[in-house]
Amino acid sequence: MNKQTMDFFVNDSPRQGLIGLSLAGLLLAEGLGRGEPPQIPAGVAVALNQAVIPRLKWALTPVAAGDRIDIFSVIAGG
């Protein structure tokens, strides 16, 4: 493993990313951005190690080695 990368998990799948990656950067890297400049749709929620991270904090929240990130979408069916 390169020193500048780290391993973590997204929805249980192993991922590798650069140290210093933020949650916002990760969501864009996962291809969830829409439009130009890319925005993450309002129906996306993110949990870091079993805790939901509010949208306002995504850009300021770093991903760390070993983190477990879960990305899920709003559903409306009843």
Next chain:
Amino acid sequence: MSSAEPFSEANWARYARQLSLPQWGEVAQGRLTCARVLLVGAGGLGSPVALYLAGAGVGQLYLSDGDRVGLSNLHRQILFTQADLNQPKTQAAQRHLARLNPGCRVCPLPAVSPDSLPELLCPQGQPLDLVIDCTDNLASRQAVNAACVAAAVPLLSGAVAGWQGLIALFEPGLRGTQGCYHCLFSAQDEADSCANAGILGPMAGLIASQLALEALRFLADLPSPNTGQVLRHEALSGRWQRFALSRDPGCPVCAASLEEQ
């Protein structure tokens, strides 16, 4: 106390199996008898939830839905039968629930709107004990959330589509830490529903059963392992997940309610 006597001889028999739970008993049953609940949406989730709540002895159930029973509903909306086709859901529901438990008063209501919600959440000027959101669209979900936040009424939100289900209870007392539905999802329009993502009947039943269990626990004031959490089930992998809810400091819906406190 409601006019329905919880511990008449017939009710001892009716509720015997839940009364014999060590965590339940007369106190919990009494709380349920006094409880007033609004169930928004009588579909795949609302059907089993209404059946379980009425069966368990919830005193007053307000049931809101503007739809009529359709053929594509019957595989999962177990409150209805083929004989109910084209009838207003809330009227058919009221009839079936009265046959199940005449001690549960069911009040049929049209579909909710932002204008009607404030009054619906405070019948006779008294806030409801719980709102359970089982609607099929995001606009209604956001409107129900905003009204519940404004009226400080607890909101149990359930959603299902495809192989996924989501459940979360938003309690006014925990607003400062766990926020509201809008803190979790601010989306207003795009989302999967049963109509566009498909669904198997038991998937709706599974999420509805978990919703009904949370509702009964909450109304009886029993502790829940899911307090302050969003519960997610993904049926293809069989996984249940729990994530701690967190208030969005930028949420325009619950910020005002917190300033008032």
